[in-house]
């Protein structure tokens with residue numbers, strides 16, 4: 001356990017989307033360990049409540065809260081951001097992690113309804129949250145936005161459909177926003193987790209042995225680095241989490 005004087009995220013308030021399981025939850029846990037105050041969201045209200053309770057149970061001084069909401073809905077996004085401000089008064093770090101996989105079929109047979117749903121959550125969600133949070137970060141004149149991408153958002157591959165296209169959009173949004181807000185001391189980067197042992201990965205690769213993959217906990221160091229002051233000159237970059245991963249002791 002990191003002792004108090006070594007914690008990297010003291011005074012940091014982080015909003016992490018999709019943090020009731022998988023990578024988002026592991027990033028939230030790493031931020032809590034580093035002394036951050038953490039706010040989580042996901043669609044399932046009960047899972048949000050259980051996850052918040054778990055964090056508080058694990059560490060009695062953990063300052064963690066959360067609320068249910070769909071990142072692809074404008075009203076929900078405003079409600080989530082208002083709730084963070086009400087609880088912690090500011091947002092220093094936003095991790096746009098929530099996403100949907102969607103069907104693994106060729107574009108020629110991709111159902112339009114599901115196309116719209118995946119783009120709405122994975123791309124419009126990142127836009128809506130970033131816009132709402134950046135307004136606050138501009139006033140603060142600092143902040144870090146971390147957009148969770150994918151390998152198929154950097155090199156297109158067959159049967160990754162709207163998921164891949166949404167992640168290409170996320171990469172574009174990252175670069176445009178990074179250029180727009182650098183003058184305010186706000187940095188915006190994308191992180192590709194690489195293959196990671198989560199429910200989404202198991203859904204995409206049902207034949208794979210999950211034990212051959214890194215755990216979400218192992219890929220958190222890049223997320224801590226990007227939230228911390230140590231990365232203050234890093235913006236507009238496409239990063240690979242597994243270049244930064246550490247074995248768990």
Ligand SMILES: NC(=O)c1ccc[n+]([C@@H]2O[C@H](COP(=O)([O-])OP(=O)(O)OC[C@H]3O[C@@H](n4cnc5c(N)ncnc54)[C@H](OP(=O)(O)O)[C@@H]3O)[C@@H](O)[C@H]2O)c1
Nearest residue numbers: 018020022023042043044070071098099195196198200201
């Ligand atoms: N795992 C991998 O190998 C891998 C590889 C490359 C990239 N990624 C990316 O890494 C990120 C996390 O993936 P993961 O594997 O940890 O996924 P996961 O296990 O499926 O977890 C997704 C989380 O997002 C939440 N969520 C889904 N839709 C949401 C919405 N509309 N609004 C708010 N929350 C929502 C889910 O909770 P609810 O269902 O309750 O909403 C859950 O907490 C994603 O951006 C994914 O694209 C993962």
